[in-house]
Amino acid sequence: MKRLASVILLLAAGAVFWGCSSSNDNSPLFDPVTGKHPANWIESHWLEFRKNNDQCVQCHGSFTVSAQSGGISGVSCFSANIGAQICHVDGPAGHPVGWGAASQHGRSGAMAAPAVSAGFAYCSRCHGSLYSNGAARSCLSCHTRAPHPDAPWHGTTASGTNHVFTDPGNAPECAKCHLNGANSAIQPTTPAPAGTAPGCFNSTLCHGTDVSHPTGWSDPNSPNFHGPTAKAASSPSGGFGYCQRCHGTNYQGVGAAVSCFSASVGAFTCHNGGQPAVTPHSPAPWHGTHTHTNTDTTNAIFCAACHTNGANSTRQPATPAAPGTPAGCFNNTLCHANDVSPPHPVGGLYLPASQHGADAINKNNNGKGLNTCQPCHATPSTGANPRFNVPRGATLTAGCETCHTALTAHPTPWLVGRGTTQGATNQLRHSALASLATAGTAVTNYCTLCHGANLDGAGGVAPSCVSGTTRLNIAGVGAVCHFNAVAVKDVSTGLFNIQTGCVSCHGNPPVGTSYPNRDFQHGEHQFLNVSCATCHSGAGYATALHANGTANVVLSATFQAKSGGVASYNATTGACSNVSCHGGQVTPPWPTGVINVSTDCLLCHAYGTTQYNSPSSGPLTHHGLFTTTCTECHDTTKLAVNHFTNLQTTAMEGPASGTISDALNYDPATRTCLFTCHIGNQVHDRSMVWQ
Incomplete structure (x- = not known):
């Protein structure tokens, strides 16, 4: 049984x-x-x-x-x-719970690498080869124009529905609609050879081999360099978040995108000098040419991945921000507190010269100055020979040198009225530093940064401040700088006292052949007891007429001729008119004219009473009939003692009788002389009394 x-x-x-x-x-x-x-x-x-x-x-x-x-x-x-x-942990009735979310059926499903349960081909098993002709519902019932989000499918949503996250293994499915760039605004320049297997970057679909970035993307010397894009404001086309779309959340590379930690890409080394990088940005100290200071603050959320509460940094905020505080550059959540934000207004508010210029030259000695600009705006950020070329913001592509020509931290040239900055006539001048001369900080801390320890250009990135008669070409503008010395250095203190006055830039007298030290007749006039202001009145330093590229001759009213008329200079003829020291007569040309003071008396002295320096005594009338010359009676050696003294007054420099030649046997008491033309006259054995 x-x-x-x-x-x-x-x-x-x-x-x-x-x-x-x-x-x-x-x-x-x-x-x-x-x-x-x-x-x-x-x-x-x-x-x-x-x-x-x-x-x-x-x-x-x-x-x-x-x-x-x-x-x-x-x-x-x-x-x-x-x-x-x-398999079906929840049963075979449909997709897993939450499958309708884009992060599930999109990023983790259709866009993932092809597998038995992932990739676009996996979806086609139920939804059909065209994703609208299968047993399951059509993908186009949600995605209205294609089996993926509507265009532009390049990062316009926060969910990551971006085609750059699609694994390249899905290319054969993409080819059903996009072969040779079909149904796309992008087509490869040269279609791939027939029979080429579909790929994302081989010209079979939308993109060629160079599509991932513009030419020069890896070259730090190229305007297309990827750094500025990464540091730009977060947007669908910029910022560190934009890089994540291809390179992954941790920038380690996804699909065809390389890792940002790579040692090199093609011929270019990456962020660590040819060694595998430890960060997705330039290595520390990241405040040189590739500086983090011009990274848009909207990227703070991405910086927080590594730098929350000052992690991986030599800086930590003194007091960490309260829990839940959104990541920010200057709110104690990362490396910096709120006391390290720019010490000045940002954007256009600080661009006027009256704002940033006044702070840079520190003319008020208020704790600012050019050396305080250096950490954020210059390379190197400390030390000698800085180049103020660190880009700041979206408009300054070369930092301060965007406006201030290369190799200068100040307007070029830094002279009132010469040149323009941002379309306005330069008004700042380096003599403003003179207000700090007594403290010695101005030249020592600022000018010597670039011009060398002794301002002679030695070891400096900028030229010597003392050029003598040599014309320097500074940023395309020819200029002769300080002729003798810009400053005198106190050996005991190492500080400078700024040399002021005309002789700092101009020879005393000018002896060269080019402006502003052309000789002409300066040497002859130097001995006339006159100053620069005699002929350049109102045209000295810090005036509207100074350094405008023109030799402005403005004759002082003190030297106006007795005969009247405004003392003036004719730039065309080079001659002066109505000048008292020339007896009101038109002078020889300034560049080429010559006066022999021993023989050319009549070029300045004319008989009569119309001028201050004209002889008008009665006997001169009689002597003139005999065509005598001035030197027959006046000894030029005696004349030279006082002849050109006190020209700024109308008074005689000395008694005329003191210049009469000894050969005339002149008697000052009787004011008569015994000379050959008077000998033999028994009645008039002496000359008539000189009146």
Whole structure:
């Protein structure tokens, strides 16, 4: 009896097994002998299930109630996985919970690398080869124009529905719509050769091999350098978040995008001098040419990934920000507190020269100055020979040198009225530093930064401040700088006293051949007891006429001739008129004219009473009849003693009788002389009395 029962059980089991594997029309089995599904069954079982879901119940049990699932096969449709194959942990009724979120069916599903349960091809098993012709609902019921988000599909949403995150392995599916750039605003310049397998960057679809970035993207000397884009304000086309779209959240590289920690890309080294980088930005100290100070503050959230509370930095805020404070550059959440923000207004408010210029020259000695600009605006940020070329903001592509020509930290040239800055005539001048001369800080701390320790240009990035008669070409403008010395250095203190006055820039007298030290007749006039202001009145330093590129001659009114008329200079003829020291007569040309003071008396002295220096005594009238010359009576050696003294007055420099030649036997008491033309006259044995 026991043996019979065993046989019945075996026959019953065999009947069940056979019934599950019989070759009837409802059976999904391919081989009734092995009882196994076809090798590619996982690829098509969903379609068979959609045709007649009851046929699966015979072997797998219920597909709606987990407790009744599994059947005689022992394989439940609620299994999490079968080996490496991910199955239906929630049952085969549909996608997993939350699948409708873009981060699930998009980023983690369709856009992922092709696999048994990921990639666009995986979706096509149920949704059809065109994603609208399958057993499952059409993808176009949500994505209205394509089986992906509508254009522009390049990062306009926060969910990451951006095609740059799509694994390149999906290219064959993309080719169904985008082969040779179809249905896209971008087409490859040269289509790939026929038969080329679809790829993201091989000219078979939308992009060529160089599409990822503009030319020069890796070259730090190129205007297309990727640094400015990474440091720009966060947007669909800039900022560190923009880089993450291709290079990954940690910038380690995704798909075809390289890691930002690479040692090199092509011919260019990356962020660590040819060694694998430890950061996705330039290595510390990151305040040179590639400085973090011009990174837009909207990137703070990305900086926080590494630098929250000052991590991985030599700076930490003294007091960490309160929990929950959004990451910011100057709010104690990262490296800096609120006391290290720019010490001046930002943007256009600080651009006027009256704002940043006054602070740079520190004319009020208020704790500012050019050396305080250096840490943020110059390379190097400390020490000698800085170049103020660190870009700041969105408009200054070369830092201070965007406006102030290269190799100068001040307007070029730094002279009142000469040149323009931002379309306005330069008004700042370096003599403003003179207000600090007594403290010695001005020249020592500022000028010597670039012009060398002794202001002679030695070891400096800027030229010597003392050029003598040599014309310097500074930023395209020819100029002769300080002729003798810009400043006198106190050996005991090492400080400078600024040399002021005309002689700092002009020779005393000018002896050169080019402006502003052209000789002409300066040497002759130097001995006339006159000053520069005699002929350049109102045109000295810090006046509107100074340094305007023109030799302004404005004759002082003190030297106006007695005969009247404004003392003036004719730039065309080079002659002066109505000048008292020339007796009101037109002078010889300034550049070439010559007066022999021993013989050319009449060029300045004319007989009469119309001028201050004209002889008008009666006897001169008689002597004139004999065509005598001045030097027959006046000794030029005696004349030279006082002849050109006190020209600024109308008084005689000395008695005329003191200049009469000894050969005349002149008697001062009787004011008569005995000379050859008077000898032999018995009545008039002496000359008539000189009146």
